[in-house]
Amino acid sequence: MRAITMHKAGDVRVENVPDAAIQEPTDALIRVTRACVCGSDLWPYNDGPNNAGQVMGHEAIGVVEAIGSDVRTIRPGQVVIMPFAFSDGTCMFCDEGLQTACIHGGFFGNGNAVGGAQAEALRVPFADGTLFPVDVDAEDALMPSLLTLSDVMGTGHHAAVVAQVKPGHVVAVMGDGAVGLCGVIAARRLGAEQIILMGRHEDRLALGKEFGATHFVRERGDEAIARVSELTGGHGAHSVLECVGSEKAIETSMGIVRPGGAVGRVGVPHYSTIPDAQSMFFSNVTVGGGPAPVRAYIAELLPEVLEGRIEPGKVFDRKVDLDGVPEGYDAMNRREALKVLIKP
Numbered sequence: 001m002r003a004i005t006m007h008k009a010g011d012v013r014v015e016n017v018p019d020a021a022i023q024e025p026t027d028a029l030i031r032v033t034r035a036c037v038c039g040s041d042l043w044p045y046n047d048g049p050n051n052a053g054q055v056m057g058h059e060a061i062g063v064v065e066a067i068g069s070d071v072r073t074i075r076p077g078q079v080v081i082m083p084f085a086f087s088d089g090t091c092m093f094c095d096e097g098l099q100t101a102c103i104h105g106g107f108f109g110n111g112n113a114v115g116g117a118q119a120e121a122l123r124v125p126f127a128d129g130t131l132f133p134v135d136v137d138a139e140d141a142l143m144p145s146l147l148t149l150s151d152v153m154g155t156g157h158h159a160a161v162v163a164q165v166k167p168g169h170v171v172a173v174m175g176d177g178a179v180g181l182c183g184v185i186a187a188r189r190l191g192a193e194q195i196i197l198m199g200r201h202e203d204r205l206a207l208g209k210e211f212g213a214t215h216f217v218r219e220r221g222d223e224a225i226a227r228v229s230e231l232t233g234g235h236g237a238h239s240v241l242e243c244v245g246s247e248k249a250i251e252t253s254m255g256i257v258r259p260g261g262a263v264g265r266v267g268v269p270h271y272s273t274i275p276d277a278q279s280m281f282f283s284n285v286t287v288g289g290g291p292a293p294v295r296a297y298i299a300e301l302l303p304e305v306l307e308g309r310i311e312p313g314k315v316f317d318r319k320v321d322l323d324g325v326p327e328g329y330d331a332m333n334r335r336e337a338l339k340v341l342i343k344p
């Protein structure tokens with residue numbers, strides 16, 4: 001089958017790889033009908049993959065082609081959303097709704113023995129725990145928005161949940177990538193009154209406005225902190241959604257959160273310590289977050305997508321087939337494309 005492999009930084013290829021197949025009785029095999037390139041795929045694109053030649057991709061919608069003998073709820077022919085992490089659905093952490101900490105779980109497309117979603121097909125471990133069936137046609141017009149439930153919309157929502165967004169809150173969203181923009185949708189759903197989107201790409205800020213952002217901060221660093229202070233009567237934001245993961249972004253986040261507020265981190269951190277521990281203590285700031293348990297959030301977000309109340313699929317501004325994926329990575333890396341949808 002054909003799949004997208006990464007060999008070293010900047011080296012993304014369309015290659016023939018061994019066909020995906022059922023290996024364990026709890027597996028399902030899916031034909032990938034939609035996948036995409038993630039902002040987090042750009043970290044290995046710039047720094048190099050975990051394993052040379054690994055199949056990339058962790059976001060997908062597919063049609064179930066086959067199931068193992070122990071699969072109970074997933075059936076061949078179903079259209080399924082595949083969260084970016086697989087999980088058994090039965091352990092203590094899955095029970096608690098933290099499937100990204102599943103005792104038997106792991107991540108797709110990161111160079112381990114499980115493959116990636118930027119491919120014609122994929123083996124899905126723990127099909128019953130991992131996959132979420134949706135009663136729609138595989139070519140439904142809502143596919144882009146449904147696909148965001150495999151990662152970016154669930155991740156933006158997680159940032160908002162961890163940052164304790166509540167009705168009437170002042171929310172700041174760091175980053176105008178797909179996750180940040182979905183964070184705006186999430187903050188609005190949860191009742192935020194003022195939503196300050198921080199970024200510098202005008203087209204993305206415009207989409208953020210459509211999603212519910214009320215104010216925009218284009219500055220960075222100390223200037224951005226001063227600007228948020230101005231916009232919030234000198235107090236800062238109740239909730240900060242950190243959707244970037246860089247050292248600069250966490251520094252700014254810590255500078256704009258108000259006393260008693262919370263920072264929800266969902267950008268994969270490329271720093272080893274959280275700055276401003278002293279002021280974090282004296283202002284009673286909570287910092288939390290991590291890989292979003294998107295599997296837990298699908299049930300809550302899916303009806304809103306199906307009823308058209310939220311349209312996170314608008315983050316896709318380019319559509320390619322597998323042959324177009326290497327160029328898609330390049331376009332996203334140059335910030336020319338916001339998020340690339342793949343129809344294998």
Ligand SMILES: [Zn+2]
Nearest residue numbers: 088091094102
């Ligand atoms: Zn589990």
